[in-house]
Amino acid sequence: MRRFKVFILIALCLCIPVLVFAAQTGQTKKANSIDELAKMYDVSSCKMCHEKIYNEWAKSLHARSIYGPETSGRTAATLKTTIINGLMEWPHSGVKKPEDVKVEHLMICAKCHLPQLQDATDKVAQEIVKNVYAFTAGDEKAAEQLEKLNINCLVCHNRNAIIHKWADGYPEKDAVYGSKDGAHPAPMYSKLKKGPVQKEAILCGQCHGLGPNFELENPSQCATLYGTYLWAYTAEGGQEKCQDCHMHKSGLGHNMQSYRSKEMQKLAVDFHVEVLPHWWRDGTKMIPQATVKVEIKNRAGHAIPDG
Amino acid sequence: MTGKTKDGKEIFKQSKIYMPIPQQNGRGDRMGRGPYEKSGMLRDTSIPPHKTVHETFDIAFPMEDVKRGDKIEKVIKSGEMTVDVELWYLPYGNKQQDPFLWHKYTKDVKVTTTGK
Numbered sequence: 001m002r003r004f005k006v007f008i009l010i011a012l013c014l015c016i017p018v019l020v021f022a023a024q025t026g027q028t029k030k031a032n033s034i035d036e037l038a039k040m041y042d043v044s045s046c047k048m049c050h051e052k053i054y055n056e057w058a059k060s061l062h063a064r065s066i067y068g069p070e071t072s073g074r075t076a077a078t079l080k081t082t083i084i085n086g087l088m089e090w091p092h093s094g095v096k097k098p099e100d101v102k103v104e105h106l107m108i109c110a111k112c113h114l115p116q117l118q119d120a121t122d123k124v125a126q127e128i129v130k131n132v133y134a135f136t137a138g139d140e141k142a143a144e145q146l147e148k149l150n151i152n153c154l155v156c157h158n159r160n161a162i163i164h165k166w167a168d169g170y171p172e173k174d175a176v177y178g179s180k181d182g183a184h185p186a187p188m189y190s191k192l193k194k195g196p197v198q199k200e201a202i203l204c205g206q207c208h209g210l211g212p213n214f215e216l217e218n219p220s221q222c223a224t225l226y227g228t229y230l231w232a233y234t235a236e237g238g239q240e241k242c243q244d245c246h247m248h249k250s251g252l253g254h255n256m257q258s259y260r261s262k263e264m265q266k267l268a269v270d271f272h273v274e275v276l277p278h279w280w281r282d283g284t285k286m287i288p289q290a291t292v293k294v295e296i297k298n299r300a301g302h303a304i305p306d307g
Numbered sequence: 308m309t310g311k312t313k314d315g316k317e318i319f320k321q322s323k324i325y326m327p328i329p330q331q332n333g334r335g336d337r338m339g340r341g342p343y344e345k346s347g348m349l350r351d352t353s354i355p356p357h358k359t360v361h362e363t364f365d366i367a368f369p370m371e372d373v374k375r376g377d378k379i380e381k382v383i384k385s386g387e388m389t390v391d392v393e394l395w396y397l398p399y400g401n402k403q404q405d406p407f408l409w410h411k412y413t414k415d416v417k418v419t420t421t422g423k
Contacts, residue, residue: 072405078341086343108343212333212346221329222342233356259396259407269354271410273392277418288368288383288418292308292390296360303353305396307327 031120034127038148041116045186046153054153056254062151065113066128067135067143069260076146079109079132090218101129108220112207114149115160156203161195163206168196201229204242209306228303238301245301259305268304270297308392310366312385319366326400327351366390368418386420389413 031037047054057063068075087095087105095101102122103110106129110117117124128149134142153176161177162168171177176184177195184192197203209223210230229242246256250263257264272295280287298304310319331339333346354360366388373382394410395402 069405081341082343085341211348218343219333219346220342221339221345221347224327224329224348228353228356236357238357259398259409265407265409268409269394270359271394271412273412273414275390275414275416277388277416279418286381288370288386290310290366290368290388290390290416290418292364292366292392294308294362294364294392296354296362296394298354298356298358298360300356303327303351303355305326305353305398307329307353 032123034124034131034145034148037116037120037124040119041152041154041159043153045188049186050153053254056252057153059255060257062256064147065151066110066149067146073135073143073146075113076132076135076143079106079128080136082109083129083132093218098129098133099126101125104217108213108216108218109222111213111216111220112209112222114151115207116149116155151207157195158189160206161198161203163197163202199241199243201226201241201243205229208242223306225302225306228306229301232303233301240301242301268298268300270295270299272297308364308390311389311391312369313387313389318369318388319364321364323362325352325354325360327353383418383420386418387415388417389415 031040043054061069064070064075066075066079067073068077083095083098083101083105086108087093087101088097093105095105103117103120103125106114106117106125117128128146131139131142131145135146157176157178158171158173162171172191172193174189175191175193176186176189177193178198179194180192181194182192184190195203205226207223208226208229209221210227211224212219212221229238245267246264247253249267250257250261252261252263259265259268274293276291276293278289278291280289308319308321309317311317327348328350329339329345330347330349331337331344336349338349339345368386368388369384370381371384372379374380390413392410392412393408396407396409398405398407
């Protein structure tokens with residue numbers, strides 16, 4: 001009897017380190033190619049059951065977040081400018097030529113445009129740079145390759161769903177975060193968990209910018225819209241969340257849009273003009289003039305436009 | 308916004324730009340353009356939420372010199388004018404690339420051409 005007990009103990013001892021090892025490698029194994037990174041965040045399976053949401057999302061800029069608008073690829077083009085006019089010009093960046101660009105360099109943009117680049121090696125940074133250059137030289141395939149990486153379901157409903165990780169814990173690998181706890185019938189994501197900030201502005205705010213990104217070695221600044229939401233909109237008593245206007249009132253759901261869409265244009269500003277024609281008299285001088293009064297009221301939850 | 312006389316001639320054109328004006332590398336008086344070099348804000352003329360922006364423009368009707376006896380008098384050329392006010396969203400800051408016309412207002416107005 002005694003011997004048997006000892007046996008179990010040994011088995012456990014052997015077992016635990018193996019489990020720990022597996023968990024660690026699962027978390028730290030980094031992607032070595034664009035295709036590997038895209039696979040780590042593969043959402044093609046979500047489409048099967050959430051088809052409407054998937055199709056909405058696919059139309060949004062989140063679905064091409066390092067490429068930019070379909071018609072221009074402006075974001076990819078600006079990544080190239082960043083390399084040439086930024087990284088390669090700065091004497092202390094360590095980048096003398098495009099081949100020197102690493103993940104750390106691209107993070108000045110990827111912080112918000114592709115946060116999961118943190119889960120990739122410098123090989124992926126290099127592949128992105130190569131495709132950015134090829135795209136600006138007219139290579140359609142390169143554009144497609146860049147569009148494989150984006151802000152998708154698993155970014156908002158898993159990786160970036162928890163912002164206060166010490167308070168709320170780290171996102172669990174096999175869970176999707178939504179409005180409640182429960183079971184989820186997807187093979188690799190069998191749990192449904194209540195996301196603590198799913199309906200809060202801060203979920204969007206984590207990428208929509210406050211000002212200079214001070215945590216970077218060389219701060220960048222792109223979107224500052226969340227700053228105006230906090231300090232100009234909520235400061236004046238505004239109570240709606242990003243989700244209320246962009247997903248619900250607009251009727252666009254996961255196709256989060258702005259000035260390009262008719263729906264958002266309608267919600268954006270009240271525009272009112274009065275014209276008063278009259279003669280103005282100054283001593284002997286008579287000046288016929290039209291006074292034009294223009295009123296523009298911003299109805300959004302932040303300044304227009306963002307810069 | 309523009310003012311045009313009946314023959315379509317533009318007699319007034321003025322625009323107002325609303326946008327944040329980021330500072331280059333957080334120092335000095337130059338605006339930064341690319342996200343890699345922007346840090347801070349020099350000025351911000353974007354339209355704040357919950358707020359109404361008011362603009363006033365005075366457009367003079369065109370006058371012409373007319374000889375009356377010995378004297379040259381300034382006389383109104385035409386008492387009619389078309390006022391166009393347009394609100395554009397220009398993501399690239401110009402009307403060639405991807406411009407969006409959000410609102411357009413047009414009105415024909417008149418002033419009297421006789422009287423003291």
